[in-house]
Amino acid sequence: GPVPQAERGDGLSLCEVEALMEKMKQLQECRDEEEASQEEMATRFEREKRESMLVCSSEDEESAPARDVSRHFEDTSYGYKDFSRHGMHVPTFRAQDYSWEDHGYSLVNRLYPDVGQLLDEKFHIAYNLTYNTMAMHKDVDTSMLRRAIWNYIHCMFGIRYDDYDYGEINQLLDRSFKVYIKTVVCTPEKTTKRMYDSFWRQFEHSEKVHVNLLLVEARMQAELLYALRAITRYMT
Template identity: 85%
Template structure:
């Protein structure tokens, strides 16, 4: 009981750290069956992520007081500190914006009832078989008084929510197919119709959880010990130590040796000069941009070429994803996905941002129908896009603007979205194939993301930098989906 008692004392003294919170959220394995007379679960995984060493994640609040404060506030508000927040804690500025937006969408006054909000979150996460998010919102749905019968399957939910299934499916996998007819079907239904304000709220929730599923898989987020799939009752096969020991760096010798070996491998990889090559390409591209600017015709040609090539990038070697029965019950047509489109070679029409942009059109529409949300989303987009520490791996004082813009625009390019003022020829210079495979998989088929894929791109970069990349991918995806949905709603309104 020593670990649990110490954690309780720190809470009472209001001086707890993220490690203490992690102890509280996880059950101490040293509380044995003999001590309590009950079966005590232990975590299946080592920490919040399968991809990132636990010790690195739990050290964040020790070096960044702002992260510590955000963790404390989140724990006080929700009574838990979820693993997504712990991983996002590498970037406290972004995490603060993310939690503020998510809290507003789920808890504050809005067009939709609380149980509807959580059920829509379940529907959205289920499209990518993200059992982590589904289980999280199943619990929240029940806590706010949701009908357990709805959880038996989508056909047990109200017709109004069932009607949202088609929008959920298209937004998640092929948002360019969304038209004003889909919007009209929801707004003008003879029974159980949606209001414009309700639909905007639903669209923001759907896109939020589609993109959050991408982040969850892209960072290898593991379930908390109290969640389904997060624990086991089997005894330890190695020496008896608990998650509290791991959090304090007191793991067994094998674990420490594995980490030491991992660092040695990473050290050897750094000899390759991958970062230096990327920095040199950025320098050369900037010099070419300063000397000569391509014509609008050439820019358009380069976009179409990059869009076509992005369709040919395979997602996770086309590995088949095993559907989860408990998750797939929450959506229809499981065979529908981005994979089908790429195989059929269907044409993705070009969406010119100059004709309909978030800044000039989407932002104002959202803010008008769902006050303050447009502002919150805009701040979150800007935070992810502009976030920089002016570093690249071991190099400091580096302007990463060109690289961040290439990543953001490549994702939008995959969705057919074009910026007239961007030279898409830069993408092939800055993003290698292994990185493109990772991006496409995480954005389009996140459930297929593997640790091997995560480790194969930017091998010299820190885990915090890869988490930043995943924030960029998540927000770029969300904005792309929103642009298609909001454009369709605008077409209906006009």
């Protein structure tokens, strides 16, 4: 007889997990074999940054219930401004010129003792947190995947790490996942359960919760970098 829908869906999702792990393996092998030129790396970043501007937050605007969050703000115009809609070019913020590790951290500690240390620990915990699992697979090194997620969010904000190959992001993060990331990071009030369910369907809830922690911490660090860079420029 016909396979029930649920089982068919699960079979597909199982293949997705296997395919993702295979891509990670291939990317690791490519990393070991050849290094792309600096020009090529810069081009890949710009391409990914442009594409990230075109990803809509929430698949179709109609299906997402607009939650009224305005009562939480004194300034109701507060929120993420989508660059692509205004045809604006997002300038590239080079991490080698101003990074959290080398610049931001020490400035926060100077302005507000101990808080730099606390923020640093918070970022480290979110970034390095892993069960070393991918769905039903144990003992997996997930660092490549975690870095792709973190760097994709920073890329959305125009931040570029010159030692990272942004070609990896397209290999590891599929379209529905990118939509989810952009929605959570830019317009969290539009996040729906359907969007949450649609990415990484075979993964545990705990793994998906960890993704959410990565998203909010990466976003916070990106925002801090812009603010701290501005303070540094003002002070010098």
